[in-house]
Amino acid sequence: DALKQLKVINAAYFINSRLKSGKKVLAEGAQGTLLDIDFGSYPFVTSSNTSASGVCQGLGISPHQVGHVYGVFKAYCTRVGSGPFPTELNDSFGELIRTKGHEFGSTTGRPRRTGWLDLVALDYAVMLNGVDSLIMMKADILSGIGDLKVCVRYETDGIQTSEAPVFLDRVRPVYETLPGWEALTLSGEYPNPVLSDSLQKYIASIEGHVSVPLTILSTGPDREETLILQESTH
Numbered sequence: 186d187a188l189k190q191l192k193v194i195n196a197a198y199f200i201n202s203r204l205k206s207g208k209k210v211l212a213e214g215a216q217g218t219l220l221d222i223d224f225g226s227y228p229f230v231t232s233s234n235t236s237a238s239g240v241c242q243g244l245g246i247s248p249h250q251v252g253h254v255y256g257v258f259k260a261y262c263t264r265v266g267s268g269p270f271p272t273e274l275n276d277s278f279g280e281l282i283r284t285k286g287h288e289f290g291s292t293t294g295r296p297r298r299t300g301w302l303d304l305v306a307l308d309y310a311v312m313l314n315g316v317d318s319l320i321m322m323k324a325d326i327l328s329g330i331g332d333l334k335v336c337v338r339y340e341t342d343g344i345q346t347s348e349a350p351v352f353l354d355r356v357r358p359v360y361e362t363l364p365g366w367e368a369l370t371l372s373g374e375y376p377n378p379v380l381s382d383s384l385q386k387y388i389a390s391i392e393g394h395v396s397v398p399l400t401i402l403s404t405g406p407d408r409e410e411t412l413i414l415q416e417s418t419h
Contacts, residue, residue, distance in 0.1 A: 197245025204250055212240045218310035226353050229268030237314040256316035256397070258307060260324040260387075263288055263297040269353035272300035272336045286326040301360065303336040304394040309349040311395045318400040318415070319391070324384065325369045325404040334360040335390060363387055369404060378402075378414050388414075 200210055216235040219225045223234060233239060237254045241247065261282055264270045274282070279299045282288065288297040310316070327333055338345045339356035350356060364383040380388070380402075388399050400415040 200244050200246060201250075204246065210244075212244060214239065218313055219306060221313070224313055226268050229266070236310075237316075251315075253318070254314050254316050255318055255320055255401075256307075256311055256314060257320045257322065258310075259286075259322050260302060260327050261286070262300045262303050262306070264300075265290065265295065265297050269356075270298055270300055271306075271339065271353060271356050271358045272303045272334075273298055274300045278330065281330060282326060286323055301334045301336060301358075302391075303358070304391065305336055305339055305347060305349055307391070308347070308395045311397050316395075316397050318398050319395070320401040320403065321388070321391070321399055322403045324387075324402060327365060328369045329365070329367050331365050333363050333365045333387065335363060335387075337361045337394060361390065363390060378412055 204210060214235055214237070216231055218236050220229075220231045221235045221239075222230050222232060224236065225231075234242065237251065238248070240251065262270070262272055263286075264273070273279070282299040283296060286299070288299055289295065290297070311319075336358040338347050338359040339350065340346075340359050341350065341356050345359060363386055366381045366383045369381070369384065388402075392399055398415055400413070402412045402414055404410045
């Protein structure tokens with residue numbers, strides 16, 4: 186009975202007509218890039234294209250309609266279930282991040298695997314999705330845990346690379362150590378946001394490796410917990 190009350194539409198025509206009239210459409214991907222059936226860590230992937238290109242098939246729009254791609258990522262890495270995870274932390278740091286970040290499945294309660302931020306994987310995701318700007322979540326979770334590591338290269342059989350290989354389970358992460366921050370409070374507004382020196386260095390390291398600006402920093406679900414670092418016209 187509830188379903189009968191819904192209006193059935195031809196979604197492709199509906200969305201394209203809105204775009205033609207000058208409306209903006211925001212499409213949100215459901216899963217991470219490395220779960221993409223074609224370019225993810227096969228066979229530990231999902232059954233569809235999770236990159237930005239999937240919006241065209243999913244909504245019935247042409248590629249040239251995609252105007253701006255936001256890449257949303259956590260200040261650390263997580264993974265659900267099996268599969269390669271080069272920066273995984275099977276220690277007290279990993280458990281601390283899991284606990285502070287409430288990294289448990291929202292439906293099953295299944296613990297998520299946690300690890301340091303992987304800039305090789307992030308750069309790969311930026312390339313595949315054509316990311317224009319980045320949004321970093323959960324920087325507050327890393328507060329007070331001391332120095333932080335970020336993976337800047339992979340090493341396989343003594344050879345280092347900045348590219349994500351097909352077989353991620355064979356790589357060893359090469360880390361860069363950055364100073365952590367004791368507490369994280371968001372203050373100030375664009376163009377004068379107030380950030381600690383260590384957080385600025387963390388952001389600069391990310392931007393330097395992926396060559397994409399980090400424009401939004403979020404530490405929670407409320408509007409006041411979101412800080413605009415750079416202005417965007419989208």
